[in-house]
Amino acid sequence: MATVINVPGDFPTITAAIAAAAPFDTIRVAPGTYNETVIVNKTIQLLGAQAGVDARTRPGTAGAESIISAVNASGTVQLTATHAVIDGFTIQNNTAGPGIVTAAAGSGYWIFSNIIRNNTFGIYLNSDTILESQVRHNFFISNNQAGAGSGNGVFSENGANFWVDENLFTGHATSSVNFAPITPGAVNAVVSNNTMITDNSIAVTNASNIKIADNLQTNSQGSAIFFGGNSSNVDIEGNAILNGVSNAVRVTTAFVGTPNTNIRMKNNTISGNAVAGLNLDTGAYAVGGTSLALDATNNYWGSPTGPAPIGTGDAVIDPDGVAVVTPFLTEPPVDVTIPQSLLTTGPIMVSSSPIQTAAVLLLNDDAVSTALFTITAYDLSTGIKVPFAVFPFNIPPQQLRYQEIAVGGTFVYELEFSIVGTSQGTVSVWNLDVNKVQILGLRLVAAEIYVLQQSFPTVD
Structure with a gap:
């Protein structure tokens, strides 16, 4: 029978509690600061004092939070067991690596309701692809410490089958979510219902089978959605991308020399972005064979007259003529206040x-x-x-x-x-x-x- 273990009531450290736990046990961690690297190598629930409390709405008061802090290049919290759960913590100040790491040898990880801040990057998200891993209701804040992967909220280069949903991102220098598999292939990921405020790109390179839907991105400090090359089968739907300093969607071959294919964007509200609503580099998108034109029809571009140069909305820059933008919407499809x-x-x-x-x-x-x-x-x-x-x-x-x-x-x-x-x-x-x-x-x-x-x- 599964049991509940309390820290520090039953064991003084989280590590000691994990060592004593059996599969399917629950470890509850009281408010306080725990200066230790935490390795969750069993199928258990690790619950902080704020478990189940959406991190996007928490004040993050020190006395109410279970805070994990350690300097470790391999990650402050390392989830290595399939079905491991971490919920309700503040994970901060790793100057050598990510706040949370999920191992490529497992899957089905649940990362819920955590404040993740001031690490080199937020989550290093890996998987064996068998089960869906979820990242939900977390608050990612300025994970910009120097080092490899710096400036990413969520970064993945190994594995697939991810759902990144209903998180809040702010202050990242590189990207909010970055899919860049080392071996090109299907990521099979959904990035949905997130809010990115004064943050950076949802970035996709060497990746396929991704849906980016119903996110709010405002005042993005880079291109809100960025393609680095060799990506395909990406749907961009129902997002509000507003008032960014650069592009709403940028398509390049900046990181690999191969064009992108089969990108589709529909029913998005794109308005007030300083450079363009859609900006394609020469040679960055291939059409032919099984690759269709970039379908950017039925979007609202910030004006009922459509995107520039057709109308006065956010511009479409398409030197190769590979995107289709008409018909366009004359009013916003996305309800945003x-x-x-x-x-x-x-x-x-x-x-x-x-x-x-x-x-x-x-x-x-x-x-x-x-x-x-x-x-x-x-x-x-x-x-x-x-x-x-x-x-x-x-x-x-x-x-x-x-x-x-x-x-x-x-x-x-x-x-x-x-x-x-x-x-x-x-x-x-x-x-x-x-x-x-x-x-x-x-x-x-x-x-x-x-x-x-x-x-x-x-x-x-």
Whole structure:
């Protein structure tokens, strides 16, 4: 009969509890910080204090979380047994590797409701392909530590049969989800219902049989969906790709020299992307034989007149004429409501204090909606904006967050605040000296913080 083992009640460490567990046992881990590499080599459930609580809506308060932290190139948490489950943890600060690894010798892994942050990358997702592995209800935050795979939320290069669903991604330098199998082949994956805010690409290289559906990608810092070459049978359906700094969909042979084939994109809302809605490199998509033209019909391109150069919407750049974009939709098919704003303090000169701190208060004054606040700190000392710190906060309704940021190493700095999910978020900033005393004259209340961009789009 399966039993429940408690940490630290029955065993002081997670590792000791796993060693004592039998197959199908449940290990429950109390709040606290566990500085150990965790290897789940048995078919068990490993449940943190927040098991079953969607990580996308959790404040991540230290006293309420079961936190696993270890520096290990092989991963902080390693799932090596088929059907292993990890649910309800915070996994953070691995400066040498991923937060979670699933072994290529097993499958059927369940990774649910975890906050995964500040690792080299989030999850190294591998499988023997026999059973579907699921990654659901997790919050991936700025997994950008230096090293191989840096900047990916979910990265897979071995195995297949994955479902990545209903996760939140923010702050990644490379990609939110990256399928790049070493041996080209069918990944058999679905990436659905995720939210990527100020994040990076869903990237596909050397991979086939993938569905990318019903995701929200806003303010993407690269092409929201990116093809690196030699990928086929990919469906892009029902996504909202809004206000990115580059392309909504980019098709290239950047990583392998082979064109992509059989890509189909329909019923997407594509609007406000700075470069293009669809951008194909010369020679990046092959038509002929069993490969059909890139079917990009029945999408909304941000204007009822269609994509540029046909109309005034997000552009379609297609030098080889391999994409079909008409008929197009004249109104959005995807229902999206995402109030968002981008605020800035403007340049602030550091005083003569040798150590100086910017203190920030973030208030979500919305009575209903949880909102994502992201602070980005820039050094302007050389005349060029160079980011040096990013702090994301998922703040529940009518709650406050306080954050201190060391700015004494700069001559001039700027703080930018992205607020997504509410029109009722406010920010105030003041500077503290070495004794944490407010520096008179260096304080900005909410009304004094400049609005760079504010929009409350409702896509019906």
